[in-house]
Amino acid sequence: MRSGGDPAAIRRDAAVQERMAGLGVAVECFDGGLLVGQDRVRSKAGTPFKVFTPFWKTLSTAHEPARPLPDPAALSPPGNAPASDALAAWGLLPTSPDWAGGLRDDWTPGEAAAAGRLADFLDAILRDYRTGRDRPGRDGTSRLSPHLHWGEISPRQVWHAAQHRAEAAAGLEPAMEAFLREIGWREFTHGLLLANPDMRTEPMDSRFKALPWRNDDAGLKAWQRGRTGYPIVDAGMRQLWRTGWMHNRVRMIVGSFLVKDLLLPWQSGEEWFWDTLVDADAANNSANWQWIAGCGADPAPFFRVFNPVLQGRKFDPDGSYVRRYVPELERLPDRYVHEPWSAPAEVLAKAGVTLGRTYPKPIVDHGAARDRALEAFRAVKAAGKVAPPG
Numbered sequence: 238m239r240s241g242g243d244p245a246a247i248r249r250d251a252a253v254q255e256r257m258a259g260l261g262v263a264v265e266c267f268d269g270g271l272l273v274g275q276d277r278v279r280s281k282a283g284t285p286f287k288v289f290t291p292f293w294k295t296l297s298t299a300h301e302p303a304r305p306l307p308d309p310a311a312l313s314p315p316g317n318a319p320a321s322d323a324l325a326a327w328g329l330l331p332t333s334p335d336w337a338g339g340l341r342d343d344w345t346p347g348e349a350a351a352a353g354r355l356a357d358f359l360d361a362i363l364r365d366y367r368t369g370r371d372r373p374g375r376d377g378t379s380r381l382s383p384h385l386h387w388g389e390i391s392p393r394q395v396w397h398a399a400q401h402r403a404e405a406a407a408g409l410e411p412a413m414e415a416f417l418r419e420i421g422w423r424e425f426t427h428g429l430l431l432a433n434p435d436m437r438t439e440p441m442d443s444r445f446k447a448l449p450w451r452n453d454d455a456g457l458k459a460w461q462r463g464r465t466g467y468p469i470v471d472a473g474m475r476q477l478w479r480t481g482w483m484h485n486r487v488r489m490i491v492g493s494f495l496v497k498d499l500l501l502p503w504q505s506g507e508e509w510f511w512d513t514l515v516d517a518d519a520a521n522n523s524a525n526w527q528w529i530a531g532c533g534a535d536p537a538p539f540f541r542v543f544n545p546v547l548q549g550r551k552f553d554p555d556g557s558y559v560r561r562y563v564p565e566l567e568r569l570p571d572r573y574v575h576e577p578w579s580a581p582a583e584v585l586a587k588a589g590v591t592l593g594r595t596y597p598k599p600i601v602d603h604g605a606a607r608d609r610a611l612e613a614f615r616a617v618k619a620a621g622k623v624a625p626p627g
Contacts, residue, residue, distance in 0.1 A: 242431035243519040270385070272302040272392045272424050285432045286425070289535045293421045302393045339479040344383060344515060351384035355395060359402045366412040373473075373484035374557035379416065382516035383482070385423070392420050426524035429534055437511075437523040438504055440532035447617045450502040459600050460495055461509055463563070466592075466599035468575050469549035470494045472562040479562070481515035486552055492529035493543035498606040500613060503530035539614045542607045549575035565589075565596045 254264045268274040278296050279285065286292035331337050344350075358379045362369065369377025384390045396417060403413035430436050440446060459465050463474035473487035483491070488510075495506045507526040511517045527533025531541075553559055556574035560567040566574055568588035573580035577590055578599060585592065592598050 242427035242429070244430070244434040245519070269391055270388055271427060272296070272396060272420065273300045278424070278428065285428050287429075287534055289422060289425050292425050292428070293418060296421055296424065297417070302396050304397055305391060305394045340481040340515060343480040343482065346383075346387070346389065348389050351381065351390035354379070354381060354384065355390060355398055359398060363399070363402065363412050363416060364406075364409060367415045370415075371486045371552050373487050374553050374555065374561070378485065380482070382518070382521075386516045386518045392423065395420060423518070423521055425534075426518075426520040429524050430520040436527065436533075437507060437519060440503075440530070441527055441534060442532040442536070444617070445530070445532035449500075449613050449616070451500045453499060453501060456499045456600060457495075457501055457505055459597070460491070460499065460501075464597050464600075465494065466578070466597040467494065467545040467549075467603075468556075468559040468563050468566055468577065469545050469553060472553075472559045475562040477510075477513050481513060483514070484558075486548075487558075488525065489529060490543050490545055490548045492526060493541075494545055496530045497539075497542040497610040498545075498601050498603060500606070500610055503527065503532070540611055542610060544603060544607075546576045546603070563596070 250266050254266070257264045273296065278292060278300060280291070280295075286295070358381070362377060362379070365377065369375050371377075379395075381390065381395060385392060385395070399413050399417055403409040429441075433439075433441055460470070460474060461478075463471035463478065465471055465474075469487065470491050473483050473491045476487070477483040492503070492506055495501050496503050503526045507523055510522050510526070511519075514522070524533055528536050530536070531539035549556075549559065553575070554571070556566075556569070556571050559574050566577060566588070569577055569580065569590060570584065570588075573584060577585065577596060578592060580588075580590075590596055
């Protein structure tokens with residue numbers, strides 16, 4: 238069994254231990270879902286790290302994650318096994334409606350699928366990881382996060398497999414280090430959640446409680462449904478709804494849009510991701526949302542507001558990602574696919590796009606929304622409730 242830093246999982250494990258102890262069965266818990274365990278990576282003062290860079294330096298230089306044990310040759314059943322149900326008898330798979338269709342198309346659960354994905358990543362994707370991971374139109378990331386979350390593969394297996402591949406192939410070490418740094422961030426967030434059990438709902442920087450968030454149900458629904466009028470944002474939200482996953486670069490873009498452009502509380506985004514992601518991890522999800530909101534550990538400054546048009550042009554220059562998930566824009570030229578409202582009428586007509594009918598007009602003006610977000614930040618800062626930028 239494993240707890241990580243999730244308070245709910247810790248309570249679950251404690252309840253199981255107590256229940257089994259009453260039956261005369263000893264239960265041990267192991268942090269098998271982590272690299273080294275929660276109590277080992279500490280600062281020189283013996284306290285948990287609050288900043289990722291020194292955490293990563295300590296983890297990567299002073300700790301060697303244990304090597305995975307070989308598969309057991311056999312598992313001996315108990316001498317007096319209790320009666321059990323067949324898994325199919327529980328009726329867990331959705332039927333009417335079958336909301337899991339897109340998830341089923343994109344994901345194959347299980348240990349074999351996880352091991353196969355890791356092998357494919359190391360064979361064909363790792364070498365270009367440092368640049369490919371930021372291009373949502375490519376298969377440039379490991380896509381191991383659901384398998385890690387559900388325990389179908391362990392971070393220790395991933396760690397040692399990546400190191401072994403880098404040792405065997407010249408020139409792979411920089412890419413391997415960049416990849417393992419992401420595994421390290423996952424480890425870091427579990428430590429944060431362990432030290433801040435209310436991290437899913439409360440900002441780590443409590444001064445951000447005073448930020449004047451807006452109430453905008455229509456804006457929140459447009460964001461959730463991928464109907465904001467900003468193609469890269471809508472593509473990400475539709476990818477999430479269809480497949481249960483979203484590219485990491487796009488997660489940052491849609492997060493910034495919700496928190497900065499719409500000035501809606503990061504908790505609303507955290508809740509939506511928690512409900513829709515196949516890799517919804519209590520530690521990673523909440524830490525990442527607090528990072529984008531500027532109130533967590535190593536936060537992106539609140540005044541850093543992603544421009545969705547520029548982000549789309551930079552990381553999806555040919556519009557392949559947008560066209561895949563926003564097919565109503567697939568006939569637009571690359572020049573306009575990230576800002577269809579700037580296209581001449583004849584270009585829109587030729588592409589079959591009618592703004593406000595076949596595809597929504599932007600629900601906010603990014604420039605004005607950015608100014609509004611910065612003004613809200615400055616007002617709270619002036620009151621002495623949020624640390625100044627930098």
